[in-house]
Amino acid sequence: MSKIVKPLTDTTLKNLKPLDKEYTKSDGKGLYIRVFTHGAKIWYFSYKFLGKHKKISLGSYLDLSLSYAREMAQEYRRLLLRNIDPNIYRSEQNKPPQDVMNFADLARLWRDKRLIQGKFKAETINEAFRRVELHLFPTLASMPITEANLKSFLPTLLPLKNSNTLYKINIALGQIFQLAEDEELIIKNPFRKVHDEFNYIQSKNQPTIKPEELPALFRVLNSANVQKPTALLIEWQLLTILRPAEAVQVEWTDIDWKTKTLHIPAERMKGGKRPHSVPLSTQALHILEQMKQYTFNRKYIFATYSAPYNKPMSTQAANVALKRMGFKGLLIAHGLRSIASTYLHELDIFSSESIELCLSHENRGKVRAAYDKSKKWRSRQEIMQSWGNYVEQCKIEAIKSGYAHS
Secondary structure, three states: OOOOOOOOOHHHHHOOOOOOOOEEEEEEOOEEEEEOOOOOEEEEEEEEEOOEEEEEEEEEOOOOOHHHHHHHHHHHHHHHHOOOOHHHHHHHHHOOOOOOOEHHHHHHHHHHHHHHHOOOOHHHHHHHHHHHHHHOHHHHOOOEHHHOOHHHHHHHHHHHOOOHHHHHHHHHHHHHHHHHHHOOOOOOOOOOOHHHHOOOOOOOOOOOOOHHHHHHHHHHHOOOOOOHHHHHHHHHHHHHOOOHHHHHOOEHHHEEOOOOEEEEOHHHOOOOOOOEEEEOOHHHHHHHHHHHHHHOOOOEOOEOOOOOOOOEOOOOHHHHHHHHOOOOOOOOOOHHHHHHHHHHHHHOOOOHHHHHHHOOOOOOOHHHHHHHHHHOHHHHHHHHHHHHHHHHHHHHHHHHOOOOOO
16 A cells, blocks of 8 residues: 655745755655755656656755646656656757857756755855846846857946955856856856956955965964964964954953853944854864963963053054065955955855854844844854864965974
């Protein structure tokens, strides 16, 4: 006797949460939904054709309601009654001539493939797609992809030139049209070197370096005539992504060793309105262990070298050291935050919202901000550890060159 499957409901679907392993929920008659570990929910229809078990992806739950998924499954069952393989039928129906597929269709295909691949979090993928949808679809959605190039996109991209949004959209464009090239829908990806066509706006008051230039910083840092606590302060600020004043005023009592978290009260944060917590990476904790020999019996972790010892170093301590090391006009202490921000956004793994929370960038009301901080904590822990690992790799690269020291 066949097992009776209880049909799914919209409430059940909304409440499906990702687990450590992928799992499926059946609606019956071949229709089921698979929940991936990264959060994506994808509809599938399973069937048997010519003695072989097959399945076909229907699309993401974000775009395909339960009722519509059932309609599609019913349509495929009708095809099977006519001895038609649904996979072959859809392939023939959806395979447009190369000069027919438009930009919107290609962008959706890019999103769906990334969701199914499961290499990135669904939240990150959908956020990147929404950015493209919001800024490019109004004017470029119907453009045939064979006509797409920088010249045709430029009027839409130029108004974004003073924002970080342009940088993120250009990353997406390169990936979207690389998919078109890989699928042989176009001959060459016209956006492969799109970054070379734009001079992204960088504040002259906050000069910084690129993430790939970090080994050069470490090659100089420990060979320079800089006090060890000051060198550790620079690395601490880099690892915690704090502003200079916030980094230098941290107290030993701010550290929760059990949860590996730094808690900064609101009065010491920019604006003085909200407290800020930082998940401490293993690399940041190592900095604290090194600082114990210097200031563990004092109030401030980065206390002054000379009397009075109950004060933190100057907020300009890191800047003065960087100037002495030869980085004048190239990098300031506040620019260390930009290095982290650039690296994490280019990594294209974590959501911009979670990254901005790590940078203590908040524009919401108190209730929403508190909710987001709680909801994104796990993601922020992963972000800070990923960043710490990259910083450590840069130190190792510098050590191998014979300049930096662990």
